[in-house]
């Protein structure tokens with residue numbers, strides 16, 4: 471798919487996903503200094519190299535200010551995919567936590583964006599209040615919606631809209647059962663060219679469930695990218711990702 475190739479051609483890393491971040495001693499020392507100055511995330515973001523004409527300052531500033539379980543590259547990729555969607559198309563993000571992956575799809579894009587979370591995980595981090603502050607800061611009420619509910623209820627209700635999901639990103643629980651089940655349910659709304667982003671692809675259960683799903687529907691999906699990272703929470707692709715498309 472042209473847009474995915476274009477995005478990946480545009481990005482590179484100072485420290486690539488194959489590098490063991492624990493052995494990047496200079497990176498770690500400098501990061502410590504930035505942390506003391508309260509600018510650790512600004513330093514980590516510098517690991518992603520983007521051509522100047524493809525840099526979106528508003529997006530970068532938004533993402534710098536939202537706590538995330540994702541890297542800048544993840545947010546950047548989501549944003550570029552959404553920028554490529556038409557104004558009547560939709561990005562659905564299940565699992566928003568404090569809003570990083572959702573707002574990545576909202577800044578300087580024209581598509582509809584739906585976020586879903588029941589705030590059942592990481593309760594100790596009080597995500598709801600922070601999420602709502604972040605979401606309200608960037609939302610365009612006619613395009614951007616948030617549904618506080620279990621994703622299965624959301625997808626059940628989606629049926630009545632009679633539209634496909636054009637870009638789907640599930641980032642809820644990542645056990646095999648959840649990973650497979652969400653794809654099976656969302657599958658009802660995939661149409662030709664729907665892009666599916668898988669996060670935490672380093673995880674065995676995530677990889678297995680995704681591959682089992684794709685194998686179950688021969689010739690229906692094309693794998694576009696697969697990235698694993700040497701360590702967890704890597705400054706390139708965090709915990710790995712994968713992108714596939716309905717053909």
Ligand SMILES: C[S@@+](CC[C@H](N)C(=O)[O-])C[C@H]1O[C@@H](n2cnc3c(N)ncnc32)[C@H](O)[C@@H]1O
Nearest residue numbers: 539565567570571587588589590591620621642
């Ligand atoms: C890893 S976090 C999401 C991180 C987020 N994508 C980001 O960019 O920072 C997973 C989120 O999925 C939500 N979640 C888990 N199970 C869910 C379910 N059944 N329905 C809706 N949301 C769920 C959790 O409440 C949690 O906020």
